[in-house]
Amino acid sequence: MKLLNKNILGLLSIIFFLSSYDALSQEAQKGDLNVSISYFINNNKIPYLLAKVKTKVDGKFKPVNVIPLNLFLDKDSAGTLIAKVVTNEKGEATAIIPASLKNQWSSSIKHTFLASFDGNKNYESAKADLTVGKAKILIDTTSDRKITATVFEMKDTSWTPVKGVELKIAVRRLDADLSVNETASFTTDSTGQATADFKRDSIPGDEKGNIILVAKIEDNDQYGNLLVEQTVPWGSKFIPVNNFDRRTLFATRDKTPIWLLFMAYSIVITVWGILISLVISIFKIKKIGEEIQA
Amino acid sequence: MENLNSTANEKIIQDLLPQKFGKSGKIWTGILVAFCLVGLFAYYRQLRYGLVVTSMRDYVSWGIYISNFVFFVAISLVGSLITAVFRLADVHWSTPLTRIAEIIAVAAIIFASLIIIVDMGSPERFYNLFIHGRLQSPIIWDVIVITTYFFISILLLYFPLLPDIQILIKYKEKSSKRLQKFYSFIGSFWKGTPAQFKLSEKAINILCITIIPVAFSIHTVTSWLFATTYRPGWDSTNFGAYFISGAFLVGAGGVVVAMYVFRKAYHLEKYITADHFEKMGRIVVLLALLYLYFNVNEYLVPAFKMKKSEEAHLNGLFTGEFAPLFWFAISVGMLIPIIILLFKKGRRPLPVFIAGIMVVVGAWFKRYLIVTPTLLHPFLPMTNVPDSYRHYFPSWEEWAIALGSLAGAMLVITILSRIFPIIPIQETITERHETAE
Numbered sequence: 001m002k003l004l005n006k007n008i009l010g011l012l013s014i015i016f017f018l019s020s021y022d023a024l025s026q027e028a029q030k031g032d033l034n035v036s037i038s039y040f041i042n043n044n045k046i047p048y049l050l051a052k053v054k055t056k057v058d059g060k061f062k063p064v065n066v067i068p069l070n071l072f073l074d075k076d077s078a079g080t081l082i083a084k085v086v087t088n089e090k091g092e093a094t095a096i097i098p099a100s101l102k103n104q105w106s107s108s109i110k111h112t113f114l115a116s117f118d119g120n121k122n123y124e125s126a127k128a129d130l131t132v133g134k135a136k137i138l139i140d141t142t143s144d145r146k147i148t149a150t151v152f153e154m155k156d157t158s159w160t161p162v163k164g165v166e167l168k169i170a171v172r173r174l175d176a177d178l179s180v181n182e183t184a185s186f187t188t189d190s191t192g193q194a195t196a197d198f199k200r201d202s203i204p205g206d207e208k209g210n211i212i213l214v215a216k217i218e219d220n221d222q223y224g225n226l227l228v229e230q231t232v233p234w235g236s237k238f239i240p241v242n243n244f245d246r247r248t249l250f251a252t253r254d255k256t257p258i259w260l261l262f263m264a265y266s267i268v269i270t271v272w273g274i275l276i277s278l279v280i281s282i283f284k285i286k287k288i289g290e291e292i293q294a
Numbered sequence: 295m296e297n298l299n300s301t302a303n304e305k306i307i308q309d310l311l312p313q314k315f316g317k318s319g320k321i322w323t324g325i326l327v328a329f330c331l332v333g334l335f336a337y338y339r340q341l342r343y344g345l346v347v348t349s350m351r352d353y354v355s356w357g358i359y360i361s362n363f364v365f366f367v368a369i370s371l372v373g374s375l376i377t378a379v380f381r382l383a384d385v386h387w388s389t390p391l392t393r394i395a396e397i398i399a400v401a402a403i404i405f406a407s408l409i410i411i412v413d414m415g416s417p418e419r420f421y422n423l424f425i426h427g428r429l430q431s432p433i434i435w436d437v438i439v440i441t442t443y444f445f446i447s448i449l450l451l452y453f454p455l456l457p458d459i460q461i462l463i464k465y466k467e468k469s470s471k472r473l474q475k476f477y478s479f480i481g482s483f484w485k486g487t488p489a490q491f492k493l494s495e496k497a498i499n500i501l502c503i504t505i506i507p508v509a510f511s512i513h514t515v516t517s518w519l520f521a522t523t524y525r526p527g528w529d530s531t532n533f534g535a536y537f538i539s540g541a542f543l544v545g546a547g548g549v550v551v552a553m554y555v556f557r558k559a560y561h562l563e564k565y566i567t568a569d570h571f572e573k574m575g576r577i578v579v580l581l582a583l584l585y586l587y588f589n590v591n592e593y594l595v596p597a598f599k600m601k602k603s604e605e606a607h608l609n610g611l612f613t614g615e616f617a618p619l620f621w622f623a624i625s626v627g628m629l630i631p632i633i634i635l636l637f638k639k640g641r642r643p644l645p646v647f648i649a650g651i652m653v654v655v656g657a658w659f660k661r662y663l664i665v666t667p668t669l670l671h672p673f674l675p676m677t678n679v680p681d682s683y684r685h686y687f688p689s690w691e692e693w694a695i696a697l698g699s700l701a702g703a704m705l706v707i708t709i710l711s712r713i714f715p716i717i718p719i720q721e722t723i724t725e726r727h728e729t730a731e
Binding site for chain 1: 426427428429430435438442445446449452453456482483484485487489490493494496497500501504508
């Protein structure tokens with residue numbers, strides 16, 4: 001009996017060990033997430049954050065959706081919540097810096113953003129941070145089609161020009177931005193300025209010839225992503241072609257092409273003219289017959 | 295000599311004057327009338343309950359009505375072939391066949407117009423073609439060209455008939471009073487004067503010249519109803535020529551069938567001779583080879599490329615659900631008649647008649663194969679539709695109307711052959727005199 005109890009005990013111990021091993025193995029299957037944050041400010045207005053979440057599957061990074069993230073302003077003050085967001089199918093989530101954090105935002109010239117994920121049954125907890133300094137770009141143009149972009153950063157309480165910042169000066173197009181000349185990027189001088197000559201004279205603009213110039217700093221370690229736009233009438237006027245109301249083969253009956261009307265009526269008039277003349281012949285034949293009868 | 299001539303003329307006139315229906319003629323007419331009445335009843339049901347009585351649904355919106363229309367349009371070409379082309383080419387042996395061809399053309403074009411109105415569902419929709427139709431649409435071109443062709447066919451029947459009407463009026467005892475009144479109404483003014491003959495000859499020549507481009511147009515435009523629509527099987531630049539060659543074939547086939555029937559029924563062996571069958575047999579075999587050539591072009595080239603979008607359609611024809619019908623139409627409509635008619639023995643009256651029937655029957659099914667299988671293979675796959683939308687088999691109403699229209703066309707031919715001489719009397723007399731001289 002004792003031997004039996006020992007055996008049962010031993011068996012239970014193995015089952016317990018295996019079940020706990022199984023539980024451990026499930027823990028080990030949780031994936032690791034890679035969280036990153038980017039900072040954006042467009043036209044020197046409301047800054048916003050873009051958080052991206054991805055994971056490695058078969059050696060390749062893939063975006064992960066439906067991941068809840070907490071975005072904080074300055075990681076040392078974990079209580080300053082910017083927003084709670086959830087990633088979309090691209091693994092991305094955005095949040096603007098809300099007006100309620102105006103005081104905290106103004107209190108410092110540099111800020112650190114924190115994105116944290118608390119973990120769930122599929123993924124381990126993860127976090128990322130990003131520190132950026134406040135900066136802005138101003139764009140100016142001259143009548144001889146020169147574009148000057150000036151980069152400033154906040155030092156103490158004033159905006160100071162920054163030297164050696166790489167930026168792009170381009171024309172906004174439908175899918176991407178087109179550089180204003182053959183130079184792909186520019187670097188600011190000691191006055192914080194970068195100047196570019198506009199050499200895209202024939203580029204199509206809107207109906208008034210307006211195009212949008214863009215000066216932008218991309219993925220800068222100190223300042224993040226900054227972009228500023230200016231509309232100038234330097235493009236060629238785009239006159240849209242609309243066939244909707246024209247005489248075409250697919251138009252309504254009152255918009256039949258003239259050539260078709262001409263051809264169709266010419267043929268119909270010619271053929272029916274001949275046929276009518278033949279009907280007249282019948283009457284002529286009849287007249288001859290009646291004259292003989294008379 | 296003059297006496298001999300007048301006796302010969304008298305014999306020709308007596309032989310060729312329209313004859314009253316015998317027993318078989320009456321039975322034949324009765325059968326045709328019965329088919330027409332059943333067709334009319336089916337049409338009444340279609341008017342009463344709508345197009346839902348047909349098997350046409352969202353995908354197959356053109357069924358056997360349109361197949362029948364294309365068939366009628368095709369067979370109507372015979373008028374221009376026999377009358378116009380042969381007359382302009384100064385071919386005299388075809389004279390006994392001209393009236394048959396003209397009558398077939400008139401009957402076919404009448405029912406081509408009617409069957410289109412049947413296909414519209416409610417007849418008042420035809421009126422909408424005029425108030426809302428667009429000149430850019432091949433459908434409007436078809437309406438214009440069919441109306442024109444109908445009018446030309448009537449004139450082409452009428453002008454050569456005038457001298458014969460004078461003979462019909464002269465031989466009062468051979469026709470009823472009612473018919474005499476009708477003859478007087480349409481042709482009592484014909485006195486056979488040189489001035490009248492001159493005007494008539496000129497008119498016939500003008501008609502023969504005019505009818506050829508119009509006939510080509512009617513078939514080309516009908517083919518464009520399909521070819522201007524981007525669909526598997528219809529997307530072809532070859533369609534105009536393909537339709538015209540097919541129309542010439544079925545028209546010639548129709549003529550040899552009618553030749554044989556009228557020859558037997560009215561004992562016209564002296565006028566429609568074995569030589570006529572020999573010559574028509576040669577024409578039919580030539581046209582069948584031509585149409586076969588166009589068919590090879592029409593199917594071999596797409597099959598060689600086998601575009602994904604056309605694959606289902608072509609496989610359906612070659613090996614799928616339409617394969618039996620397809621190979622029947624190709625073999626019965628072209629291959630077997632070619633084999634029969636290539637041999638001299640095959641160009642005797644009876645084999646030519648059998649080949650003619652095969653050509654006509656094959657042509658009807660060929661038109662069905664041009665119209666319907668394409669509609670069952672749209673570019674976008676059929677999804678979420680009832681099973682009945684995926685297949686098409688005509689309802690009894692459609693069969694009744696289609697058969698009724700075919701019977702109607704034959705009834706018109708029968709009635710016209712009862713009223714008018716089926717072989718031009720005056721022209722036969724003139725030609726015999728010219729030959730004798």
